[in-house]
Amino acid sequence: MAPRAFSHLLLKRGIYHFRIAVPPDLRQRLGKGELRRSLRTGYLQEARPRATRLAATTASIFTALRKDRTMQELTNARIRELVDEWIRDALEAEYECLLDGGPWTPEKLENHKYVHCSLGAEAYEHWERKDFRQIRGRVDAFLAYKGLEVDKDSMTYKKLCDALLKAEVNVMREVSDEDWEGPSVGDGTQPAATAPHPTPQQAAEPPQKEEERTLGGAMEKHLQVKMPTWDSKTRIDAPSKVREFVEIVGADTPLSRLDRDAMRRYLDVVQRLPSRRTTKKAYRDKTIPEIMAMDVPVEERLSNVTIRNRFIWVRSMLNWFEAEDYIPKAKNLNKVLDVKLDQQGRTTGKRVAFTEDDLSKLFDPEAYGEDTGKTPSKFWLPILALYTGARLEELAQLHLTDIHTVDDVLVIDINDEDGKRLKTAAAVRRVPVHPFLRKLGFTKYASDLTKQGEERLFPDLPLVENTGKYSAAVSQWFTRYRREQGVDVDADGNSKVFHSFRHTFITRCKHLGLNRQMLKEIVGHEQGETDDVTAGYEGAYPPAMLLEEIIKKIDFHERVEELNHLNFQGIKM
Structure with missing residues (x-):
């Protein structure tokens, strides 16, 4: 039976990790005494189901290692056998989770099952598209523990990925069902409830009319x-x-x-x-x-x-x-x-741009350096937002491959590929990198991460699955930081938040009298109803033109001296 997953959670630098001790009799073969894997979340509610699934997987691996040390290939029958065993252990682990977490309030239980439902839906998307990137790590570990050399382009490897991913979908769907109370007899754990045989009188009764759908x-x-x-x-x-x-x-x-x-x-x-x-x-x-x-x-x-x-x-x-x-x-x-709603609800004032005095406070070298430390996302995201006008989540979800050159111009490629999400279709765009960002060391930072084998531009930011966003931690940090620096609402009660960097960029472009059509393209705004019909036939501006006509003319570092004294302290991983 799979071990209980909750005892295998380790919180490290705000991120939960799964860890499990390798049984003494398997340590020499595996070459290690402990297995660890980042769960990529700082929220216990999200870490628990992931740890549960990993505990079930590792238990299956340990069991298989002890049972079958000489297996040379994975036949279809053997794959089905291993997957069935994994499902049984996973369901048993989920059942222990259900028992261990009680008593459950209705709201807590609904949320618990919804988390599993979301995980199952995500796994189903991968399985339906035969996208095995999220499961390969476990498959590779499985094959390594079995001592097998399998060509990753082979059909055997693909079948194992497909079977394990489908099993994960089925487990998540079953445990998220509102009527699931634990493994059934089909899972080899406890008998399933069966209806009593009808009496002769009951059998003679006419069938009841089907209840109307509610x-x-x-x-x-x-x-x-x-x-x-x-x-x-x-x-x-x-x-x-x-x-x-x-x-x-x-x-x-x-x-x-x-x-x-x-x-x-x-x-x-x-x-x-x-x-x-x-x-x-x-x-x-x-x-x-x-x-x-x-x-x-x-x-x-x-x-x-x-x-x-x-x-x-x-x-x-x-x-x-x-x-x-x-x-x-x-x-x-x-x-x-289809009614016109009366004006109601909260009135918090509109968001406004930062003043130069605000920017001086926010980018005070001593305060900013001390608060951002060696955390890349805290240091770079406010500066990137100021010099690109991009939205916070657009920047937080960037991959390193999104930083590349087009016609010899370094750009930030804001797109909706590889699971990234954008607000509108117009948000897909390429923003040239300001020379000042390169002076601060942005390109070196991205290059160092690439050499380390990282995928995302800000790997220190975990995906928060109940929002589907990477930016939550930075948003919360910046709210606290700007208030500590004395930057809050203006005299009219208008809000100053992270999104104000976007307002600041756009406002500065307006004050400089820069081309409005180019500006819209850089910040990802729709062209608007007033544009003539030919706008739909026009292509994007060349990055070199956007760099010369818009980006290079952004001069915050010339107007706010504090920006010139910032120093990125390196990567803290």
């Missing part, structure tokens, strides 16, 4: 079908929105009674809900009816933008219901949501 059941089916096709951000955003809709309308509502009155009820309630109702102390333990009785102050309610985003997911689900013949017409229901 809104809650239809919603769960919608998520089950659609989640494997969604990207990571959608898998995070959509489920909570449609579940809220179902909670308001009623999970037990028959779809035949899902009418415009039900939609009006949802519309009324959602406009009176508070923002962050699951985290704010005043609301988090209350039901929606209890919250409605509180008459939430207008300034604490959901903003109109947030409400409209909820409507997107609700409309999408209703359209799916129609496509599946669950309801006759989604359009009639969706029309209820």
Whole structure:
């Protein structure tokens, strides 16, 4: 049986690692006394399921090593045998996780299962596309432990990758099911519940009419079908929105009674809900009816933008219901949501550019050097944002291969390849690197990482899977740092945040009278409705032209002396 994974978690520099001791009888063969692997997250909730899966995998490896030291090849039958054993151990480990984590509140259990569902959906995407990059490490370790030399281009290797990845999908799907309570008899652990044999009287009774589909059941089916096709951000955003809709309308509502009155009820309630109702102390333990009785102050309610985003997911689900013949017409229901919302919710002021005085405070050499230390992301991301106008996540998710030359011009290639995500189609662009960044050592930093075999420009930033972003840690750090430096809201209450670097870049370009069309291309803005039709036929500006006409004219280092005294202290890994 797989060992319990939670005892194998090690927190190192804010990142969880999986570690497991190699059994004494296998240490000489493996050449080490301990196995370690980064879980690439600083959140325990995300680290646990990953550690569980790794514990099951290593247990299977140890078992296989002891049982079969002379295996020379992996036949189809042997692959199936090993995968079956892995599934049994993985399910048993997940069952121990379920027992060890109790007692579970409904919200905690739902979140626990959702994490597994998301992991399963991610694994399914890889399996469906036959993308084995995420599983190869474990397959290679398996083959090494078996003492096998297998050509990585061979069909045997691909079959093993495919089988293990598919098994991972199945395990994650099973344990995320709301009815899963532990391994069944088919997993070789405990008997499955079976229905009693009917009595003669029961057998003689006519079959019962099939129960009508309910809104809650239809919603769960919608998520089950659609989640494997969604990207990571959608898998995070959509489920909570449609579940809220179902909670308001009623999970037990028959779809035949899902009418415009039900939609009006949802519309009324959602406009009176508070923002962050699951985290704010005043609301988090209350039901929606209890919250409605509180008459939430207008300034604490959901903003109109947030409400409209909820409507997107609700409309999408209703359209799916129609496509599946669950309801006759989604359009009639969706029309209820086509209303003009009254201005409500939080009013935090617009985001504004940093002043030169703000930049002097933020880039004070002593304070900035002490706070960024040798952490690459903290040092480089604010400076990159200031000299490119790029969004924080666009920079945080960059790969080293995105820093390359085009026509002898070094550029930052902002794209949506290899799992990266962008806000709009216009966000795909190439931004020339400012000479000042090269003077600070940016190209040397990227080159050093490449020599070390790294893949990402900021490997110190883990992916936060419940948001699908890499930038969370830097965003939190910068909020604290700028406040410590006395940079917060302006006199009119307008916000100054990391995104203000983007405003600062664009504002400076405007003050310098630079070409607006080129600027839009550099910052990834849509060209707008006022552009003539030929804009759709135009190609991108050459990087050399953007460098000369826009980038080289950005002069913050000439106006803010503190920038010239910054010193990157090296890579802390």
